[in-house]
Amino acid sequence: MIKAVVVDDERLVRKGFISLIDWSSFGVVIVGEAGDGNAALSLLLEQETDLLFVDLTMPGMSGFELIRQVRQRFPAIRCVVLTCHHEFDYVQEALRLGAVDYIVKTLLEVENADETIRRLVERVKWEDSTRELLARGEGRVVAADLALIYLPRLQGGSEEELFQLAVTKNNPLITIQDMWMTPLLSRFTVDEACLEFTRILGGRWRAALVSGLRDRQLQEVEDVLGKTLRQALFYYSGAEEPARLNFGELKRMAGERHPAGEEILAEGLNLRWTLDHEAWEVFTSRVQQLQPGHEHITAFSQSLLQDWSRLILKAEESEQLEISVTGNLNWYPWKNWLRQFSGCVQRRMLELGLSKEVMFCLIRAVRFMRTHAGDKINQGDVAAEINMSRGYFSQCFARFAGETFGESLRSMRLELAKTLLLETHYPVCEIAGKSGFEDDRYFSRLFREHVGKLPSEYRAEGMER
Template identity: 45%
Template structure:
């Protein structure tokens, strides 16, 4: 039996349509009905029908949208549209989206509906038999795979339609991609045309080739681990359709062991001031190819530790509001270039030399690393080879507050983090952030935060 559901927002029409046909005589079982698209999707998820019969014009979600979303859930589901005579032009759109037939509601009579239902049943059976006769992943292996890469912002249940030249069900990968192994492919050019038309809404389409002899689980693992970063550095990865040879991904080496070394250099910020260092910064990234996550983490560090901390974002907030939109290195490279220009402009406004700014950056990083110790301004000035008085003058101009205030504020921020995320006692946290006296720590904390450490901890845990 072909399991089917009927969807129409007009209850009388829906009930009448279901009752006028002897469905069992055609090998069809009506397993459910719905009055709108949302309810229909729930039915589809729950009962997994083979046939969807739907009205086109419905409130909330149209029949077109329902057909496409149904194929996200069940790629092999067949659809038939119900239409009125004045909606006939819509039928062409439904057929383009994969509907196999249509029924004109105003012309339904017993003597004409039965041939239509039989035609629909014959079409479904023919397609099912044709699909069973094709090579399958399990029996014949696969030659390539279609991978859908979501764009930066995608809603749950993003519409995805299979192109007509391929069949199967997508496999979810841990990286958020969807993979469809292909046991054979009639035409690469045809797939590219179809993919550009049918799969680009919210996704980029990647055709991974050269998979003969690969095991499915190995493929899943390699695509999950390597494809995101391969695409991240690919110069054409912003295109809607990309072909990727599997062997190219196999050449990629993990850069994890180089990340700490790279980050130490990145954080010096020399690349933001000097052309030679900028070239080194970008070329080293493109040669080593650290993960996209490492690049994103460093950009967030830049924003939090430098650009936002010193008020440099006020006139340039547009650059930092939507960093999640950057999905490839080419875009991030532009981001870092813009960030370097902001840093240089700010440096010129402060009338401090690049060399002094880099020394102050080094000093601040030194403070961050030793907040829990009894660090002094003299010690920091010595570390960056500056006199105490000149260091004090430049530091206040650069940071906007004296070294002593900066040090206390950083210690209080560290204490807030520990109070919210750990179970250490207040006296332990005071010592950990560099205060020798618990009472003095509590007094300074209250002056800065407006609450005692115990009160702050209680409030922070209420909001978790």
């Protein structure tokens, strides 16, 4: 029998919950109850317990704190949340602390109580069988060569969805960090599972079929998958779903670091790949080879939008690219996104009637100006940097930027000043110098003219936010 304890500060609610369910029909016996967290901890010291139902909003020790202490002091006990709160963030915090499931008290009726407890008891039995199957000798090892790994594509994926799959009803389901693993201990047909996975979970989850796991320590498997699985799936080029991966290859990936992956993205900010086909092929193939993290790819795209939304991208193009970012869950949609960005750059070049080389020189000029906005640079310095005559550069730049060189550099310097005002404690007079302005009084007057307030007022309002 599964021994359970109910903890709720409202006695009538506690008694009502206990009397609502025919516990013995599920192999559960209520061995105790408590009205607060401290009483519950005292009871657990005396009474062997498998399952603890915990109300979250109790006076004194909250349900969150009780779950935290139970996980530390009685790690074999599973905690189930009793709550009136159905908000995801509220329940998610309890699950993060180690609760295995939750029950919304206001939604629990005679009609659905049995199904709720049946689901919970099945989960406990599955986890018990998992522990037995994974325990060999002193360590815990994976007893199967193949395992299915499930990852939610977006935040909010619940493991409850996974229990709808037949494969999880015939094999254990193990939580590994923010993913779940089913070692395939019973007979398993990949094609049938793929069809079931697609039909039930649709696009909400991604799965990987990992081989080479037999007799691996579970801790090693957890460490390696935590470090590499999302990265491997991000760059996975196969057509199969679930993706086919080998644990040995994942372990090799875990031991490698590719700082050059981040370097290739930093180099890509020069936009040469947007104008030249050969540069495009080199850039995209190097990204796929060096595999910078998906978070670095996302940051790279945000930099492109931030840097070029006004100078190159039209408002509607920028908006469309911003919207499509959220749907890029692996490298191949990202590659298409970069191709769209490249198309925008080339259309802008044709509209301006510029050659590829001149367009690239102007992009270089803007990047140089932004990098050195705080230095004493002028139009001649920038023209020399990109190997153009000053007169021709002035003409091309005005066409490209829609304003003169001086106006553009001044805007960059004011943006730099805004950043320094909010992110440093330098006095205003020093910020003027660091932003490229020699006269702090002129700087303050110009800042108010363009921003609508004095630098000191801008800083004060920013600190209040």
